[in-house]
Amino acid sequence: MYDAIIIGAGVVGCAVAQQLSRYAGRLLVIDRMEDVADGASKANSGIVHAGFDAHPGTEKARLNVKGAKMYKELAGELGVPYGQPGALVLGFSEDDRATLNKLLEQANANGVEGCRIVERDEILKMEPNTNPAVVCALHAPTSGLVSPYEMTCALADSAAENGAEFILNNPVLEIKPTADGNWLVITGRDEYKTRAVVNCAGMGSGVLHNMISTRRVKLIARRGEYYLLDHAAEMPFHMTMFQCPTKMGKGVLVSPTTHGNILLGPTADDIDDGYDTATTRKGLDNVMDKVRLTWKNANLRLTITTFSGIRAHEEHGDFIIGKVEGAPAGAFEAVGVESPGLSAAPAIGQELGDEVAAFLGLDRKDDWKKPTPIPKAFRVMTDEERAEAYAKNPEYGTLVCRCEQVTEAEIRAAIRRPVGARSIDGVKRRTRAGMGRCQGGFCSPRVMEILCEELGVSPLEITKCGGDSRLLVGTLHDIAKEARPDEK
Amino acid sequence: MKNELTAINVDILIVGAGPAGLAAAIAAKKAGIDSLIVLEREENAGGILRQCIHNGFGLHRFKEELTGPEYAQRDIDTAGEMGIDVRTGVTVLSVTNDKVVTAISKKYGLQIFKAKAVVLAMGCRERxxxxxxxxxxxxxxxxxxxxxxxxxxxxxxxxxxxxxxxxxxxxxxxxxxxxxxxxxxxxxxxxxxxxxxxxxxxxxxxxxxxxxxxxxxxxxxxxxxxxxxxxxxxxxxxxxxxxxxxxxxxxxxxxxxxxxGLIPENELTVGAGVDICPATSGAVVDDSLQTSVPGIFACGNVLHVHDLVDFVSGESFKAGQAAADYVRGREHAGRAIPVRDGAGVRGAVPQQIRLEKGAQHANVDIMFRPDRVYQNPYVVVTADGKPIFSQKKMIMAPGEMANITLTEKQLAACEDAQAIEVSISLEKPAM
Structure with missing residues (x-):
């Protein structure tokens, strides 16, 4: 019997797990995918929003502002890339000015510090590559950037170091209350009994909610497509550049990432399949059309990849956080966590974790281990630090990913982490191997070899991202024999 | 703990032990340079040829059909016989414009080399x-x-x-x-x-x-x-x-x-402050394969993507020889005349020819790709608009690199030119 089972190992589920791991209880995190952060948490803008977008009085507004203020310290503790370059929301007309003034009012009402309206000359001084047609902008100096998947992985590790169990690749089929006042979670591979269940299942959270509650929720899958550009010698923008928001979301942005890439997107298209993360010609073209309003001379020559992520938009537009209404006691949830969900995640984790612990009557642990910060990446070390890292571990001497300068030592460490990488993409998210301009062309065979050595499996079992995503179909002999069974 | 990072002095440092790096090393050694180190990031020398097990390599250079590994092995063996110091498993992290090369490996750790000349031979990668x-x-x-x-x-x-x-x-x-x-x-x-x-x-x-x-x-x-x-x-x-x-x-x-498509892998080149040619995505070089940074040379697929390894080797022998000359103080002198892509031409290399007025000029090969397929075209070279070279070709296609040679006499006609232009014409030029 568990004290709590958290369904969903995205940034929210892992933040809740980390908070709950501060209490003396038996904790399990399960997810349908083979890795943590394998849904919306791996495919979003990576922005820690200042908090001027959400309407005052909403959970989105409150948790965004609270969460954003927690980021700097939390990211530092976890050793996760974070920065606070600020943001501009661009206005190109006097109509837009009215919108920006409204955003400024919201910023003030929500308690966002330092926002002000800036005029064209100042904008062009701050960000010279802005489309000169710009009229005015809202400047939000506290807007931040974080690597969302690295954040999630680090939260998961911290929870696991404090006793939380993770069983991944384990889709939940059913949750039901038991006669003795507990809960049964039935998955594709097992059944688990627990005193409390916490639904943090992202796009899947609506179905789980409706399974146990008399009050319906409806989630809309809102897909956003992106372009990711390579590190450039000169970054075109240092801040996150928004356009005026629409009813579908914050619009298309141009932003640096914590790793010095440039991100363009997202679109916002409502789709039927909440797990369909394909990109489309129309969506990608749409990104570029809109990006050119911000960045007139944008060119795609530096494109590394395109991707899409899905926002779980609740039809009434706000987060639903806390005890599940209309369900028996012991059920908790974070439903409809779309943007600014990443920004809000630390606050959601803290509040929801504490609420669940209070319900369970758990005591704080005396021996909670602080997170082990992720070591500085070889890529950003000085020569002296590199020499030192090598002296401690000669595997720092072998570069596996040449584009992002990732060493064998770092790849092995990523696999050995408490919630370690089990696939090529798992290694990529934790180390950046394969994240660069060659997109794993050179390093994926070597990463595969290291995964095999560390996990003691055959290359035929290694997947790109779990499930049936195996990279190889057989040995040369197997396939030749299959094609020509009669030949010797 | 603080590691000593004293620089290792070397005459020529070559980045990459694929066919380009090996050929450059062999040529430099033949030219009498003993202080020579080749750094290769893979565990084995030979570059991409190691996985090219089909045949068809070496027809031009060895007049026989070799597989990729066989072709590479010839250079590896030669380098071995000549006592060239080829270090594998060593990744170069940076090259500076004053030719300080930082590298790391499991075997040697972090090392800093101070070279008199550097030959860049990192090859290319796939798009x-x-x-x-x-x-x-x-x-x-x-x-x-x-x-x-x-x-x-x-x-x-x-x-x-x-x-x-x-x-x-x-x-x-x-x-x-x-x-x-x-x-x-x-x-x-x-x-x-x-x-x-x-x-x-x-x-x-x-x-x-x-x-x-x-x-x-x-x-x-x-x-x-x-x-x-x-x-x-x-x-x-x-x-x-x-x-x-x-x-x-x-x-x-x-x-x-x-x-x-293949993209020359020029991150180190850019880091060294070398000028890059937009048409080739490789360094801008003169006819001695020297880049815009004196003493840094580039050859092979890192310079421009070749079709045939034989030509990679040929080009790289020249680069190795030129690096040796540079170390000896026999720099390739003369005024640099830009070589421009004219009609139908993409990525002519070298992008500059150095000519010293009145001096003896060695032949210069110019390689480029046509922008589309041409039947019976003429390749025309002009100096300030005046044709100095014309050659009829049967067929030209972007998939096959074109190669022309300018002779002593033709080069002499370029001595005072501001620019040399290579173009493709369907009509015979009036010479």
Whole structure:
């Protein structure tokens, strides 16, 4: 019997797990995918929003502002890339000015510090590559950037170091209350009994909610497509550049990432399949059309990849956080966590974790281990630090990913982490191997070899991202024999 | 703990021990340079040739047909016999414009070299799917042709059973044949352009001989499959290379191989402050293969993507020789005259020819690619607009690098020129 089972190992589920791991209880995190952060948490803008977008009085507004203020310290503790370059929301007309003034009012009402309206000359001084047609902008100096998947992985590790169990690749089929006042979670591979269940299942959270509650929720899958550009010698923008928001979301942005890439997107298209993360010609073209309003001379020559992520938009537009209404006691949830969900995640984790612990009557642990910060990446070390890292571990001497300068030592460490990488993409998210301009062309065979050595499996079992995503179909002999069974 | 990072002095440091780096090393050693180190990031020298187990290498240089590993082994053996210091498993992290090279390896740790001359020979890499912006899912089963070649030829595994190949670059064509022989079904080779970017001999020997259809003016417009590729959509494109709605063909396949271009790997070059040529994506060099930074030379696929290794070796011998001359203080002197791409010409190398007025001029080879297919064209070189060279060709195609040689006399006619231009003309120029 568990004290709590958290369904969903995205940034929210892992933040809740980390908070709950501060209490003396038996904790399990399960997810349908083979890795943590394998849904919306791996495919979003990576922005820690200042908090001027959400309407005052909403959970989105409150948790965004609270969460954003927690980021700097939390990211530092976890050793996760974070920065606070600020943001501009661009206005190109006097109509837009009215919108920006409204955003400024919201910023003030929500308690966002330092926002002000800036005029064209100042904008062009701050960000010279802005489309000169710009009229005015809202400047939000506290807007931040974080690597969302690295954040999630680090939260998961911290929870696991404090006793939380993770069983991944384990889709939940059913949750039901038991006669003795507990809960049964039935998955594709097992059944688990627990005193409390916490639904943090992202796009899947609506179905789980409706399974146990008399009050319906409806989630809309809102897909956003992106372009990711390579590190450039000169970054075109240092801040996150928004356009005026629409009813579908914050619009298309141009932003640096914590790793010095440039991100363009997202679109916002409502789709039927909440797990369909394909990109489309129309969506990608749409990104570029809109990006050119911000960045007139944008060119795609530096494109590394395109991707899409899905926002779980609740039809009434706000987060639903806390005890599940209309369900028996012991059920908790974070439903409809779309943007600014990443920004809000630390606050959601803290509040929801504490609420669940209070319900369970758990005591704080005396021996909670602080997170082990992720070591500085070889890529950003000085020569002296590199020499030192090598002296401690000669595997720092072998570069596996040449584009992002990732060493064998770092790849092995990523696999050995408490919630370690089990696939090529798992290694990529934790180390950046394969994240660069060659997109794993050179390093994926070597990463595969290291995964095999560390996990003691055959290359035929290694997947790109779990499930049936195996990279190889057989040995040369197997396939030749299959094609020509009669030949010797 | 603080490690001592004292610089190791060396006359010539060569980055890369593929065919380019090895040839440069052999030439420099032959020219009498003993203080010479070659750094190679892989565990073995030989570069990409190691996985090119098909034959057809060395026809020009050795007058025989070798496999890739055999060709590489000849240079590896020669370097070994000459006592050249080739260090493998060493990754160069940076090269500065004053030729300080920082490298790391499991064997030696972090090392800093101070070189008198540096030869850049890092080769090239394949353009990945992401760079093309092909929509669809990002599932397993999408490989660049070279990655698939590594899995098959070096690791002994098949990456798929039913294959579509996008792009008709040589590696893709070679892999069409290789995977077919190994029991896979290659359904199609799809090329965006109205002509192939590969060598004609590979179209014949790798596609036609195995009845693999080549779809010119087509491209992949969607990729299907959640975990692993289950199919791709191929569409015909118009003259502006935009997909034409209604022309979609669906292929059921588990693998998409990409052979859509090679990109010289110039991160170190850029870091050293060397000028890059937009047409080749390689360094701007003069006829001695010296870059815009004195004492830094570039050769092979890092300079411009070649079709044949024989020409890589030829170019790299020159670079090694020139680096040796530089170390000896016999710098290639003279005024640098820019070589420009004229009509029909892409990426002429070298981008500069140095001519000392009145001096004896050695022959200069200029390599480039035509921008499309030409029948019976003339390659024309002008100096300030005046034709100084003309040569008739039977056929020219972007898939085959063109090569012309300017002689002493023709170069003498360029001595006072502000610019030299190479162009392709369908009419015979008046000389």
């Amino acid at each position: 990945p799917r992401g760079a093309l912006g092909i929509p669809g899912t990002r599932c397993a089963g999408i490989y660049s042709a070279g990655t698939a070649q590594k899995f098959v030829n070096l690791e002994g595994y098949m990456p798929g059973r039913r294959v579509v190949i996008l792009g008709s670059g040589d590696i893709g064509l070679i892999m069409a044949r290789r995977m077919t022989l190994q029991g896979a079904k290659v359904l199609a080779c799809v090329e965006l352009m109205p002509f192939s970017s590969g060598l004609n001999r590979n179209i014949v020997q790798c596609l036609h001989d195995y009845n693999i259809p080549l779809y010119l003016s087509h491209t992949v417009t969607d990729i299907h499959g959640k975990d692993r590729v289950t199919g791709v959509t191929v569409s015909k494109v118009d003259e502006n290379r935009r997909p034409i709605p209604g022309t979609e063909i669906e292929f059921e396949c588990d693998t998409l191989l990409l052979s859509v």
